[in-house]
Amino acid sequence: MGGAFLAAAVxxxxxxxxxxxxxxxxxxxxILLGPHTPxxxxxxxxxxxEMLSLLGLVLLLFYLGLEFHVDDLxxxxxxxxxxxxxxxxxxxxxxLAFGFALGxxxxxxxxxxxxxxxxxSAIVTKVLVDTGxxxxPEAKPILGIIVVEDIFLALYLAALQPVISGADSFGEAAYDAGKAFGFLLLLAAAARWGTRVVDRLIATRDNELLVISFLGAAVLVAGVSEWFGVADAIGxxxxxxxxxGTSSGDRIRELVHPLRDAFGAIFFFAFGLSINPGDLPSVVGPVLVAVSLTVVMNVVAGMLAARIHRFGPRSAAGIATxxxxxxxxxxxxxxxxAAAGLDERLSPFIAGYVLILAxxxxxxxxxxxxxxxxxxxGRAAAAEAADTTEAAAEAAPEPVGATRPGR
Incomplete structure (x- = not known):
């Protein structure tokens, strides 16, 4: 573990x-220090x-929740x-269309x-933090889309599992989906109306006790969420x-930073360990097509999201990327x-696709x-921004003793 931290840092x-x-x-x-490369x-x-990697994912999404206030929702x-x-x-x-086209x-x-x-969600969170x-303005629609994706993710996983495993019990699939959705509603209700109660339970002046409390709460609810069929990240x-939204919120944001950064690095390092570069050449064509398709769809989706929020091309580009x-x-x-015995080309395809986009x-x-x-x-907006900057510079008072050009 120490070597993983140091290698990632260097x-x-x-x-x-x-x-x-x-x-x-x-x-x-x-990738370089894993079992699949010489x-x-x-x-x-x-x-x-695996456990450290999951902890990194939990902390990344926990921090995302700290930044995304209930009022925003x-x-x-x-x-x-x-x-x-x-x-x-x-x-x-x-x-889905691409999947059927592959045959x-x-x-x-x-x-x-x-x-x-x-x-x-983990990479998007890290990108928002790293890029400041x-x-x-575009952070709210980005975080909002992540929330919608995570809700969809929980229901999609619950519905997909019996399908790809060959189960024919619609009742069991409906029960799993209903259980996941019910737990999501419970978490949403707690976030909406339970803040005061949580504030009383977690409030303390001791930073050590506060760290133990919020870390325990995040990991416990993440584990319970997974048991209910909801992604641990959304929990x-x-x-x-x-x-x-509690009185300790600002202190928690400050205290979680080093934990988030350290274990977040391990999450991405462990992700690299799972990739076998030797499997990638056999699916390089479909991977490149899928990457191109995703780039195009994200640009279109970014423009739509910006229009919904009445933002300009700069925000649209920020959302898309x-x-x-x-x-x-x-x-x-x-x-x-892989557990369901589906086409063996899926695993290297997913690895290559995710690696390129990551x-x-x-x-x-x-x-x-x-x-x-x-x-x-975009060009008009850039020109307008440049004109505004130039006008502001010209309107600024001259320093004492300054000499205008031409005098």
């Missing part, structure tokens, strides 16, 4: 010097870091649902619909949503597909202004 520090984001570098460290094998079995509920629904319709629909089978197409349709966009998110990455949900689906997503998010320039109205 590679990320080196990459930062040339302007690369940390996420793909953490993943690359896992040379030094730091971790022979990726499952050795109440005031932007309709717009959030419209933007999230549009994003899912475009990306899941494109993924690998109906169950495989349903898996690919989920793989192509759902963003990586948590306070930007942690809801706990963060509750605690963010921030939501581009795919990650943990795709890997969950790959595991389910690298491309953060890079694109850091350069969203390039996309903004080519979107409708």
């Amino acid at each position: 590679l990320a520090r080196t990459g930062r010097r040339i302007g690369l984001p940390t996420i793909p570098l953490f993943i690359l460290a896992g 040379g030094l094998v730091l971790v022979a079995d990726p499952h050795d870091l 109440k005031t932007g509920g309709r717009k959030m649902a419209l933007a999230g629904g549009a994003y899912l319709a475009l990306n899941v629909g494109a993924g 690998w089978g109906t169950s495989e197409a349903l898996v690919l619909a989920g793989v192509l349709g759902i963003s990586s 966009r948590l306070g930007s 942690a998110f809801m706990v963060g949503l509750m605690l963010g 921030s939501l581009l990455a795919r990650g943990e949900f795709a890997l969950i689906l790959a595991t389910m597909a 690298v491309l997503g953060p890079l694109a998010a850091g350069r969203a202004e390039w996309l903004a320039r080519v979107l409708p109205g």
